[in-house]
Amino acid sequence: MNMKTIYYFSGTGNTLYLAKFLKDNCSYNLVDIAEVLDKNIKIEGEVGFLFPIYAMGIPKLVEKFIKNIEIGDAKYIFAIATCGGSGYGIPFQQINNILKNKSTKLNYSEYCHMPDNYLKLFKPLSESDAKIDLEKSSSKMKLISKNISNQQNSYNKSHIILYPIFLLIYKFWRLGxxxxxxxxxxxxxxxxxxxxxxxxxxxxxxxxxxxxxxxxxxxxxxxxxxxxxxxxxxxxxxxxxxxxxxxxxxxxxxxxxxxxxxx
Structure with a gap:
């Protein structure tokens, strides 16, 4: 039996919303990263990492989790980053840098737009406007679902030319x-x-x-x-x-x- 697991991190529900969609449409088990940070995890079968973009990169606890996992018989590994924009940053490069030390890499990576929730910079949408915004992402969610169901191999390299700038932004955020x-x-x-x-x-x-x-x-x-x-x-x-x-x-x-x- 092929194991299918999504490890996700969600603060205000956007990434969990996508994770539940993939669970319903692709039959994945869901595991909250925050609940297993201190456990020894060996990834097997089909494995996904879902998380929001933070300052162009991955959340600190997601980095910690991926660094600590053990690679078992993982046949297909993907990562989906939710973000307020259409897709930007260095999260997949960061994950692949970690996985390289474990002699593996992502098979598939993609961004998925979700409503902004970073109160320190943006005014959040009302509930009704958030529902409209989420509906606009439905086609992208369906495409992601189709791609991972077909085990598509595709690595999103968007804005890779801006990697040094994004990395600097990320490092300043981590210091802050x-x-x-x-x-x-x-x-x-x-x-x-x-x-x-x-x-x-x-x-x-x-x-x-x-x-x-x-x-x-x-x-x-x-x-x-x-x-x-x-x-x-x-x-x-x-x-x-x-x-x-x-x-x-x-x-x-x-x-x-x-x-x-x-x-």
């Missing part, structure tokens, strides 16, 4: 992550101590102190805590104080809560 925890603010008047921010954090970076969330220094900047707070009590940067919040309209908050070992 060390200070991100200082940017979070909580309105004590709005906070209802529901612990959703703590539960959706993919790296256990949020702890409640005197019933108010406090951030440690290992933030991934997925901003799930900001976007999914039911009372909009959390902000991160000046723009986020005035912006709406975003959650994929077809994904429940409960689906984004991380079920880690020992939790």
């Amino acid at each position: 992550l060390k200070r991100t925890h200082k940017s979070f603010e909580v309105s004590k008047e709005k906070c209802i101590t529901c612990k959703i921010c703590e539960k959706v954090c993919p790296v256990d970076n949020i702890k409640l102190e005197n019933k108010i969330p406090s951030w440690q220094n290992s933030c991934e900047e997925c901003l799930a805590c900001v976007n999914l707070c039911p009372t909009i009590a959390i902000s991160c940067g000046k723009k986020s104080k005035h912006n709406m919040r975003y959650k994929n309209p077809y994904i429940l908050v409960t689906e984004l809560i991380k079920q880690k070992s020992g939790s």
Whole structure:
């Protein structure tokens, strides 16, 4: 029996939305990367990595996960990056650099547009506008589904000429992550101590102190805590104080809560 597994990371539901589509149409099992970061994983059969683009590259925990996996009898490996634009960055080059040390590489890679959710720079779409935006991506999602079902070999090299610039942007972003925890603010008047921010954090970076969330220094900047707070009590940067919040309209908050070992 051929194993078919998608390992995904999703902060506000966009990547999970795509992962569930591929599960329904291509019969893949879904595994949340945040829930297996500390486990020994050997990849077998058909394997996919799904994740959002962060500063032109891969999220830090996705990099950690792929570095730690063991390559078993993996017959077909693909990666799909969700992003606010039409497709740009260096995530697939980054993944192949990691896989090269494991004597393998991606068979297929592609970008898939999803609504912007980076509150520090963009104003999120309303739920109705997000649904319209997602509908525009349906044809691309179907194409990706068809391609991986047929085990197509295709490597997306878009904007490869800009690799040095994108890499520089990514490195500056990674350096900035060390200070991100200082940017979070909580309105004590709005906070209802529901612990959703703590539960959706993919790296256990949020702890409640005197019933108010406090951030440690290992933030991934997925901003799930900001976007999914039911009372909009959390902000991160000046723009986020005035912006709406975003959650994929077809994904429940409960689906984004991380079920880690020992939790």
